[in-house]
Amino acid sequence: MKIPPKGLPKEEIFKILQSYKGEDLDWKSGRVLGFIYDPGKKVHDVTHEAYTMYLTENALDPLSFPSLLRLENEVVRMTANLLGCDNEVVGNFTSGGTESLILAVKTARDYSRAVKPHITEPELVLPITAHSSFFKACHYLGIKPVVTRVHDDSFGTDVAAMRMAITDNTILLVASAPGYAHGVVDPVPEIAALALEKDLLCHVDACVGGIHLSYMRKLGYDVPDFGLNVPGVTSLSVDLHKYGYAAKGASIILHKNKALRKYQIWGCSRWTGYPVINPAITSAKSGGPMAAAWAVLNYMGDDGYMEIVQEVMQATKLMIEGVNRIDGLRVLGNPDMCMFALASTTDKINVYHLAEEMKKTGWYLQPQFARENSPSNLHISLNRSTVPQAEAFLRDFEATVEEIRNREVDQQTRDLQEELKKLSLKFDDETFFKLAEMAGVTGTEPPERMDKVNMLLEALPYDISEYVLVEYLNN
Known part of the structure; x- marks a missing residue:
């Protein structure tokens, strides 16, 4: 594809863009139980207007656009106060949870x-339920992730x-509030106390739960402690x-104090251009x-x-109870x-x-x-748009379970799963393309069904499945 020699009319551009969305998930339906956090049209309109109002302003230089510095400071303070932080x-402000977690690990x-220069091969200790972005941070920053187990029941x-x-090389302990996969909050006070005892930093990943859990507490729910007011939590x-419910591209990284936060910041004045501080x-x-986040916090209010939160938690209770009533299924842990x-x-x-099969409905x-x-x-995240759909979900879900009950995995897939478990690290491009063909993944278009693909990826050793994921995207 090339840039057109002559610009297209505005109407044609948006017609094309709309056509591209034809295969996308319908995020307004309330039936997308992951990725989407839909607050409804009124809130969406406020965030959209605030976002476009500040679309062009550049947050690189707060001296040129001091309003952005003010917005950042106010959003940070509102968030910190909600979480019960001291002054x-x-x-x-960051672009998302991944950036926030990378910054926590960099810090x-x-x-x-600076304080433990004898550590030349740093390690990060985290549970298997910690977010994948911690592994990305370790990969980027040259840190060894040391993964620990979680309890079988909770x-x-x-x-x-x-x-x-x-070990003597450990620099950081990680806890989640909650872990994304199961919706379970880690025992943060115990982990933070261990960090204090061992003179280590402790980060709590409350990316998905920080706001929701805080309002659950205000409503009287029994919410485990997880914030920076817990002794030993440092970020x-x-x-x-x-x-x-802000627009995409809005996260906050908080530190116990400025003495720690300074290790997050980067500056440069050694090149021929303007001085940079990030x-x-x-x-x-x-x-x-940033403007959209500020707008939604003020528009929504406590x-x-x-x-x-009250509506969503009532729908959550309904759906969890409904799933647990179905013979042959269970909700993992106590979300x-x-x-x-x-x-x-x-x-x-x-x-x-x-x-x-649920996709078909x-x-x-x-x-x-x-x-x-x-x-x-299967993971389910509820949001505001899910609330009116909760009963419809259970009806469709129960019917679909009965439809696929007793459906066997085909023999070819079972045999291939067993073979994949034996694969060694010597996994080359030729093997990748053979595997992709067996899984029904050919060409550049995504496969129509993902069940076989998921079963085969799951059977692979971790490092090989990650190699396959990278090769798939690259090809």
């Missing part, structure tokens, strides 16, 4: 370089296992574009996400958030908020088949691979 807590690495972090994993991340990873960035994972308790129900559920003591499962 020593400082923070910055720990650079802090350890899927919360096994603190004793975490203690055993600490915390919270996304505003999830259950804060509190986050990106330099030039639109003021749109009362607006509490209304949504602490409006997200959960469901798994099969019998070989007569294949959750990957279930996800594919307009529902999107998120497949999650079996890892350690967490079985193959």
